[in-house]
Amino acid sequence: MSALNVPLTIYVPQDAAALAVGADAVADAIRIEAGKRGLHLRLIRNGSRGLHWLEPLVEVATPAGRVGYGPVEPEDVARLFAEGLAEGHGGLGLVEEIPFLKRQTRFTFARCGVIAPLSLDDYAATDGWKGLARAISLAPAEIVAEVTKSGLRGRGGAGFPTGIKWKTVLDAPGTQKYVVANADEGDSGTFADRMLMEGDPFHLIEGMAIAGIAVGATKGYIYTRSEYPHAIAIMNSAIAMARDAGFLGGNVMGSGRRFELELRVGAGAYVCGEETALLESIEGKRGQVRAKPPLPAHEGLFGKPTVINNILSLASVPFILHKGAQAYADLGFGRSRGTMPIQLAGNLKQGGLFEVGFGITLGELVNEVGGGTASGRPIKAVQVGGPLGAYFPPALFDTPFDYEAFAKAGGLIGHGGVVVFDDTADMLKQARFALEFCAIESCGKCTPCRIGSTRGVETVDKIAAGRDVTANLSLLEDLCETMKFGSLCALGGFTPYPVLSALQHFPDDFARGPMPAAAE
Amino acid sequence: MAGRWGKLREGIVAPMSHEMAERERLREVIARFAGVEGATLPVLHAIQAEFGHVPAAAVSLIAEAENRSRAEIHGVVSFYHDFREQPAGQHVVKLCRAEACQSMGGEAVAEHVCRRLGLSFGETAADGSVTLEPVFCLGLCSTAPAAMVDDRLVGRLTPAKAERLVAELLP
DSSP, X not given: OOOTTSOEEEEOOOSHHHHHTTHHHHHHHHHHHHHXXXXXXXXXXXXXXXXXXXXXXXXXXXXXXXXXXXXOOGGGHHHHHHTTGGGTOSTTEEGGGSHHHHTOXXXXXXXXXXXXXXXXXXXHHTTTTHHHHHHHTSOHHHHHHHHHHHXXXXXXXXXXXXXXXXXXXXXXXXXXXXXXXXXXXXXXXXXXXXXXHHHOXXXXXXXXXXXXXXXXXXXXXXXXXXXXXXXXXXXXXXXXXXXXXXXXXXXXXXXXXXXXXXXXXXXXXGGGGSHHHHHHHHTTSOOOOOOSSSOTTTSOGGGSOEEEEEHHHHHHHHHHHHHOHHHHHTSEETTEESEEEEEEEESOSSOEEEEEETTOBHHIIIIIISOSOSSSSOEEXXXXXXXXXXXXXXXXXXXXXXXXXHHHTTOOOTTSEEXXXXXXXXXXXXXXXXXXXXXXXXXXXXXXXXXXXXXXHHHHHHHXXXXXXXXXXXXXXXXXXXXXXXXXXXXXXXXXXXXXXXHHHOGGGGOOOOOOGGGO | OHHHHHXXXXXXXXXXXXXXXXXXXXXXXXXXXXXXXXXXXHHHHHHHHHHSSOOHHHHHHHHXXXXXXXXXXXXXXXXXXXXXXXXOOXXXXXXXXXXXXXXXXXXXXXXXXXXXXXXXXXXXXXXSSEEEEEESOOSOTTSOSOEEETTEEEOSOOHHHHHHHHHHHOO
16 A cells, blocks of 8 residues: 555455454454555444345445455455555445345335444444434424335334334323334344344434334343354444433433433343244243233333344335435335345355345245355255244245235245255255244143144154055144144244245155164 | 461361352342342353352252242253353364255264363263364354354354363363
């Protein structure tokens, strides 16, 4: 570099997915190499852009924009510098031009991977707090109306209109109300909540403060998983910083309104992602689901009216308030408005986070965006919506990503997780796993889930062993019906989705003849 | 002589005082959360961070502090997978067993790790060196298969990469 006083700015993510593939060692190697070359280095630990197959993705600031290099191993660093990394030579070119990123519409993840997660200056410089500033200039009912008009639906999976939920809490009598962010992201194949908390934590805080002011809640809780230690640390720092800067506390942005925020950590129970089990857990109880009604909007946390939303719903709100409901509603498909942060995972060449307006087909997602399987083998099945989501065969790849279209095809979009399996997958094993997982994670409150899951595993084992296959298959279907309609919550109620879809679309995997005893 | 007295004291007095000291430390941790609404989980996490597990004595002390029954607190401790009633091994290996990791060969990694450690999931080595646990999703589904070794995250595991991790842990 010619000018020693102009620092060389390099970004190395500190997102957990990047750390898991060695980002810290890469950052160290860059520091050492820059030192050797006498360069004035400004190393920023950003969140992840969501181009996970390229992690650790190193970015170098150049006059033309940020140039990417990845995946980078520590051993590559000296060579990359020798080839002109400091000037932006070589590598992947401009990160914003990478098709996977260019094709997206980033509303919720606009800042993720771009800014330093805990920089209040970066946040404010990228339209941060503008939604909250507008919210405090409005009457609570006007904020709620704006959210309703945007068409935003709950991103946790149920797809319930967020504005209607907020209105119920706003209209509920009572002086103490709560806002709860459900960041208990337990579905395999999902990581959007984690990425947002690690890469853009003030964004969630802003969304929650808007929700608090809209419904008259003075206290909010974020409930996340103990499996996310990095997200917990960043989120806790962000809460403290936002409070010190006056975005939380007794006088939110000088509005005279109070909103306090606290992070709570779960303890390894998947079922706590179910909203009423989550509330029980914050209250210090076993994470057992509550019967509804009463709805949490009427009697939620500590028996008070409570808005409980997925964090992606809450993080959609600052954009809606800042740019207006119409700008959000302009995107989408049918009754699914706005964008969905889709998480591409499993056996894919290009896995990561892909935020796009609803309506993209499953086939486009896995073949075009995801680039097909990492193993190079044909895709056999795609599970959408986590462990409770259906397995889709390639024949259904024309299904558009939309709440209603997926329901019609016998599945659900859930929290937007997409897990791809190649042709080595055994769908009987996957069906068994779904039931086994339900048995491990069942809260035990209702019988269809508690007992049905275990009986289901036993029945699949009999099918696998070739015992009375036809009779046991119909027994399994019957059991799934009971679980579907008799369970108290989605854990027991939706476990039949992966089981029945595996049965329906991949019957060959269940047509087992008797096996030799040694193989059992 | 002093040595013999010391031994004698350890034998008779130390277990009592150890128990009392433990209760004292537990009380201190619990007191940090006085006034916190729904403090049970934060208290249990803090106790486990301090002791490495949730000692049996914690149940009645939390119950007393929160004015709840011991049965209720025991119910909470036993409900959540995270809380241990016994200390874990020196190192804890958590291997993800969920779908995204399965799709990328997680099963082969798991088989290798189990064989090399000589452990099944949920077991601790007899010498107390390693505990092997299943975990259902670390949110690293696009860099699968994934694991957490103590506080360190590891992605894109293969049996060979897992072998290097295991070799570091074994004495």
